Amino acid sequence: MFELKANYDACEGHGNCVQLAPDHFDLGEDGVVIITNARFGDSDLGVLEAAVRSCPVSALWIERH
Amino acid sequence: MNHGTVIVGSSVGGVKTAQRLRDEGYDDPIVIIGAEEDEPYDKPPLSKQFLAGEWSTERISLLSRADAGRSGIGLRLGTLVSSIDLAGRRVVLADGERIAYSNLVIATGASARPTPWDSPPGVRLLRTLEDSRTLRNDLAQATQLMVIGAGLIGTEVAATANRLGVAVTIVDPMRGPVERVLGRELSEQLGRLHQDHGVETHFETSVNGIRSSSGGFLADLSNGSSIESDMVLAGLGSVPNTGWLRDSGLVLRDGVVCDEYSRAIGAPGVFAVGDVARWFHRGIRQYVRVEHWANASEQAACVAHNIVRKRDLRAHQPVEYVWSDQYDWKFQIVGRLTGCPVTQLVEGQRKEPPQLAVLGSDDSGRLSGAGVANWQKAALACRQLLAEGANVGDAVTAVEAIA
Numbered sequence: 001m002f003e004l005k006a007n008y009d010a011c012e013g014h015g016n017c018v019q020l021a022p023d024h025f026d027l028g029e030d031g032v033v034i035i036t037n038a039r040f041g042d043s044d045l046g047v048l049e050a051a052v053r054s055c056p057v058s059a060l061w062i063e064r065h
Numbered sequence: 066m067n068h069g070t071v072i073v074g075s076s077v078g079g080v081k082t083a084q085r086l087r088d089e090g091y092d093d094p095i096v097i098i099g100a101e102e103d104e105p106y107d108k109p110p111l112s113k114q115f116l117a118g119e120w121s122t123e124r125i126s127l128l129s130r131a132d133a134g135r136s137g138i139g140l141r142l143g144t145l146v147s148s149i150d151l152a153g154r155r156v157v158l159a160d161g162e163r164i165a166y167s168n169l170v171i172a173t174g175a176s177a178r179p180t181p182w183d184s185p186p187g188v189r190l191l192r193t194l195e196d197s198r199t200l201r202n203d204l205a206q207a208t209q210l211m212v213i214g215a216g217l218i219g220t221e222v223a224a225t226a227n228r229l230g231v232a233v234t235i236v237d238p239m240r241g242p243v244e245r246v247l248g249r250e251l252s253e254q255l256g257r258l259h260q261d262h263g264v265e266t267h268f269e270t271s272v273n274g275i276r277s278s279s280g281g282f283l284a285d286l287s288n289g290s291s292i293e294s295d296m297v298l299a300g301l302g303s304v305p306n307t308g309w310l311r312d313s314g315l316v317l318r319d320g321v322v323c324d325e326y327s328r329a330i331g332a333p334g335v336f337a338v339g340d341v342a343r344w345f346h347r348g349i350r351q352y353v354r355v356e357h358w359a360n361a362s363e364q365a366a367c368v369a370h371n372i373v374r375k376r377d378l379r380a381h382q383p384v385e386y387v388w389s390d391q392y393d394w395k396f397q398i399v400g401r402l403t404g405c406p407v408t409q410l411v412e413g414q415r416k417e418p419p420q421l422a423v424l425g426s427d428d429s430g431r432l433s434g435a436g437v438a439n440w441q442k443a444a445l446a447c448r449q450l451l452a453e454g455a456n457v458g459d460a461v462t463a464v465e466a467i468a
Contacts, residue, residue, distance in 0.1 A: 012395070013441030014388065016359070019448060031395075031441030049088040050366055053081060056109065056358055056388075 001065040002045060004038045004052075008059075016054035021047050033059070067093050068165040070372060071156055073146050074172030075099025077108060078339025078361040080127045082170050083138045085369030096139035096164065097128075098146055098156070100173075103194045104129060105140075109358060111197040112221035113390060117229060118201060122194070149313045151332050168334050168372050171310070171321050172365075175303035175340040175356060180213070185277040188297045191218050203296050207231050211284055211294035213272050215242035217389050219300030220255065224391040227262050234265040234292050236272055236284070246387060248402035250410060250423045251436045258394060267292075303356060305341045319343060320354040325380040327368050336368045348382040359386040384451045394418050397444035400425075400434035400451045409457065411464045413440050422447065422464050426457035435460070442467055 004024060013031030017024075024037045024044075040048060045062075052060040070086060072079045075097050083095050099105065105127040114120040133140045145159040155163045177190035189200055200222070204210070210226045212219045215237035223233045235242065241252035242259065260266055271287045281295035305320040316322040316330040320343030327344050329335040337344070339361035343354040360383060367381040389396045402408070405425025413420025420440035424447065427433045432455050435447035443464050450460045 012388075012390075013445075014359075014386075014397075015441065015445035015448065016362075016386075018445055019452075027442050027445050029442060046088070050085070053084060053088065053366065054362055056362070 002040050002048070003063045003065060004035050004040070004048065005061050005063055006033050006035055006059055008032055010057050010059040012057055012059075014056050016056065017051040017060060020051040020054055024048060025051065068154070068167045069094030069096070070168040070170060071164055071166035072097045072170040072172055073156065074170075074174055074339070074341070075101065075105045075140070075142065076172065076174050076339070076361075077127065077358060078174065078341075078365050079170065079172035080105045081362050081365035082172065082338055082369050084128070084136070085366045086372060087136050087138070089369055089373045091369070091373050093167070094139065095137065096141060097133075098141045098144050098158075098164075100143070100145050101193060101195070102143040104142065106194050111194065112191060112218055113225055115194075116197050116201055116204070116222065116225050118205075125194075146309060149310065149315075149335075151314050151335070154334060166334070168336065170368060170372075171315075171329070171335065171337040171341060172339050172361075173306040173309070173341050175305045177218075177299075178301040178304050180275070180299045180301065182272070182274045184275045184297075185282065188275060188282070188299055190299055191222060192303065200298065204229055204231060207294075207296040209281075209294040209296065210234070211236070211282065211292055211297045212300065213237075213284070213297065214300035214302070215239065215266075215268070216300050216302060217243055217246065217387075219298065220259065221389060221391055222298050222300065223259060223264055224262070227259075227264055228392070231296075232263070232265075233259075234267070234294065235259065236267045236270050236286060236292070238269060238271045238287075240268055242266075242268075243389070243396075245403055246398055247396060248398075248405070248408065248423060248425065248434070248436050250408065251396060251402075251421070251438060254421070254438060255391065255394075255396070258392060262392060303340065305343075305354065307341060318352075322352065325382070326371050326378045327364055327381050328371070336371070338364045338368050344381060346382060347380050355385060357385070357387040359383070384448055386448065395439055395441070397437045397441070398434065399437075399444060399448045400432070402434035402436045405433055407457070409461050411443070411461060411468060413443065413468045415439070420468070424457055424460050424464065430456050430458070432457045432460040 177192040244252040321337035323344040421438040422443040423436040425434045437444040
């Protein structure tokens, strides 16, 4: 079991994460990321690692539970 | 025998390729060879937060030695590769050491274009962390900065310097700043933004030469005037770092020429990533070289995939994305806005700073690019619409719906 985490202060609203994993991320009116679906399993790890790596300001990370 | 992957270049493209390889379960050896001594660092803050003295070197780190160690990524810094033996699948270092590879990733980026004039010493360029440290020191003592070239680097440095209390002058032969990337409407907005902050601008003007003066530098402009300053930054674009590949046998044409999968032409097992790569973009049916962060990051992910899944190659066909932060404005460009015969403007609710989206279409009526200011949600929407091949009318409706 994994969980998505975000540094909301660092987020600049580029939206790369939303592009790559629209089922897990969205962008708010204020341009800051919203994690819509934080917990996930092995089958989604690949896509979500790519989404985390795509962030230009390294505002996302994955915690393992 | 499997020799793993050798990555030449320790910036965004090289580091992200290594990280994505490990993410994809690649277990073979990976080594990143970088010419600079500095541990891998991110580029965007060099003209902004790092330059302003707000962020430290740690904050802009891309890959620490500790993280590299934990991921089994070898890091050879301050190391120059002098040549590639394509047939023998080895790189040759400056000291003669040979490192064998099964896959080679060329990620040596680009260098700041040098000034064409016979300048006195001290005219600055900005590309590396070392350049940014030098600029940061200069700015601490400067009173007057002359910026030659109103591209992304020039204007971002101008904004940073202005906020540090330095008087700034910008000179560029184009009609407005960053016009090639921003398009006409947003270029005008950006020009006004600088002027509103007290930056002196000279557009449709070129620099004939730079001389020394008692105060520092004297730039002679094509409009007959001469501008004195105690600091000069030239932001004249960049040149891909392919000199070291001259005798390699790789196809070079303003970058390393690759197919749609980022594989170097005629060189099995060799890929190119980022600013140094000129690859065939299947979406626009042309060879392109893109010098933006998002491209390096996406191409790195693509190359890592193609190294691990050789029988299931993925074409690198990104929707282009570039951003620029100046003063309290955020500009985001998706696709290509210049050369769009028709553009439409949509305004959002907020006025300070204003939310603006300029949508451009080509003759087919499809959305081909969008330039957005201060409106991340609209920029993201345009990116998705571009990826879907939406026509501009539908795109305008979609953006109006979130206004």
